[in-house]
Amino acid sequence: MMKKTMLAALATGLFALQAYAADTVRIAITGPFTGGSAPMGVSMRDGAKLAIDEINRAGGIQVGAKKMKIEVIERDDEAKNERGALIAQELTSMKDLAGVIGTVNTGVCLAGDKYCQEKGLTKIITPAAGSASMTQWSKAGVKDLSIFRFSADDGIQASMVVEEAINRRFTKVAIIHDSTNYGVSGRDDLLNQIRKQGNRLQVVATEKFNIGDKDMTAQLLKAKFGGAQAILIWGIGPELAAVSNGMAKLGMKVPLIGGWTLSMSNYIDNAGKNGNGTLMPQTFIEDPITPKARSFIESYHKTYGVSRIPSPMSAAQGYDAVYIFAAAVKQAKSTDTHKIKDALEDLKEPVKGVIATWKHPYSKWNPADEQTHEAFRRDRVVMGMVQDGRVVFANQADRQRLMKNAGQ
DSSP: OOHHHHHHHHHHHHHHHHHHHEEEEEEEEEOOOOSSSSHHHHHHHHHHHHHHHHHHHTTTTEEEEEEEEEEEEEEETTOOOOHHHHHHHHTTTOOTTTEEEEEHHHHHHHHHHHHHHHHHHEEOSSOOOOOOHHHHHHHTOOOOEEEEOSOOOOHHHHHHHHHHHHTTTTTEEEEEEEESSSHHHHHOOOOOOHHHHHTEEEEEEEEOOOOOOOOEEEEEEEHHHHHHHHHEEEEEEEEEHHHHHHHTTTTTOOOEEGGGGSSHHHHHHHHHGGGOOOOEESSSOOOOOOOHHHHHHHHHHHHHHSSSSSSHHHHHHHHHHHHHHHHHHHHHHHHOOOHEEEEHOOOOOEEESSEESSSSSOOOOBBBBBGBOOOOOOOGHHHHHHHHEEEEEEEHHHHHHHHHHHOO
């Protein structure tokens, strides 16, 4: 009798779990929540969870005739390619998963996204910006893609970095990058942009460093002896600060201009005063320039007990990506990942985000143009600058432009 009672209770519990799952929109959030890339991953996850909490407190997403709350599945990929691949395989085995949001590192995208694509699981990459994350699909000639991106790709960023150097009338630069997929891809984007912009910059040194390196003297001396007037840099972790600190020790008073990761707390904190003046492209700056931005920043600070978001851009992109995904679920009137993909390619209603009001951010996938699955264009990106422990707008014109983009 006891055995039958236990079996009955177990069956009832399983039925309840199935019913609960059927009444929720299950979304996975993946990224590095530990390790050197954690400021990006944690900020993205926590920004996304702020949006999810807002949606759930309002009753959930209207899916057909009923409202459904969002259920979150978190996975820490630790910025490790092999772990990212295993997580992707796990997620694609879940039959009731609506989609995936996240991934910070380009190498993790390359290792894991193929499993999402094979199963047709809809994914919005954010904040990984490495060009290869999306160009891999156009190069392969994939006809129907379930992968989207919500981040300013490295092509946009590299263009801005090169333009900044040219506008400052520099003629000689050095490129320093880390040895990750992201760093190598960024180096190639910089070189490509230099060619596109008329080879007005002479690259006097191209040097790399590995994750964990603390002494950049050899790389910086080559740049210095070559007469570099600026350092263009692409990398991920706290090693970026070692470059700034190394420049200070060598008395190199030249600008450091690079990818958006220079806005991370582990760069700013480790570089200290040596980081002042560092320039990088940004899609969001922790400045309450609109009521929406103010509300988002204050909510993040209060919820997570901080006075500064570790990676503001990552947090804002995670937040907006959730609202875009929720809009697709509502339009699809379904939690079916394939129908959500179709809706993302043709969103009918504008989506009010903290970065911008998003109008038709994606379109039908065209393998000849990966921009069809890229949300960001050049006008959504500004140049940020490190100043006394924070990232600020490098110029007021950009501040005004973002205010306009936000629809205020």
